[in-house]
Amino acid sequence: MKTLVIGLGNPILGDDGVGWRVVEEIARQTANKPEVEVDCVSLGGLSLMERLTGCERVILVDSIFTGEKPIGTVSQFALSDIPDLTAGHSASAHDTSLHNALNLGRGMDIPLPRDEDVLIVAIEAENVYDFSEILSPAVEAAVPQAVGAVLRLIQLK
DSSP states (O other): OOEEEEEESOTTBGGGGHHHHHHHHHHHHTTTOTTEEEEEEOOOHHHHHHHTTTOSEEEEEEEEOOSSSOTTOEEEEEGGGSOOTTTTSOSSSSOOOHHHHHHHHHHTTOOOOOGGGEEEEEEEOSOOSSOBSSOOHHHHHHHHHHHHHHHHHTTOO
C-alpha cells in the first residue's frame, strides 16, 4: 500500500517547521521507495482534505502543544483517536477541522482515507509563533526520534 507522508507547519515560524524538517529527512531516506510519497505543506481543513484525495494511508507530521509533556516529546496516534474539538462549528470563519473536512469529502464520494488510516506523529513544541527558521534545541533533538517513528509506521525501520 502506498503511504503519503506529509510534513505540516510553517518552516519560518520556529518549532512549527519541525514537521517539514522530519519529512525532508524521510524524503532522503525513501528516495528509491515508490511506495512512499512525501510532501510538505502549510495546509489544514478543507485544503488538506483535498491533498489526501485518493490516498489510502497517510502519515501527518506536525508540532503540537498540549502543555502536558516536555518540549520535544514525540507522540503518535491515529486521527480517530483524538476528539474533533470543533465538531458542530468551524475552527475559523474560513475553514474547518480535518475531521469535518474528511467527513464532508466522504459525503461527496471523494476517495479519502479512513480516520484510523490517518496517522499522526506529533512533536511537542512551544515556540511556534516567532519568525525563525531555527528549531529550539529540544525540538531539534527530537527530529531523529520522529524520523524513526515515521519509518516504523511505514515499516522501513
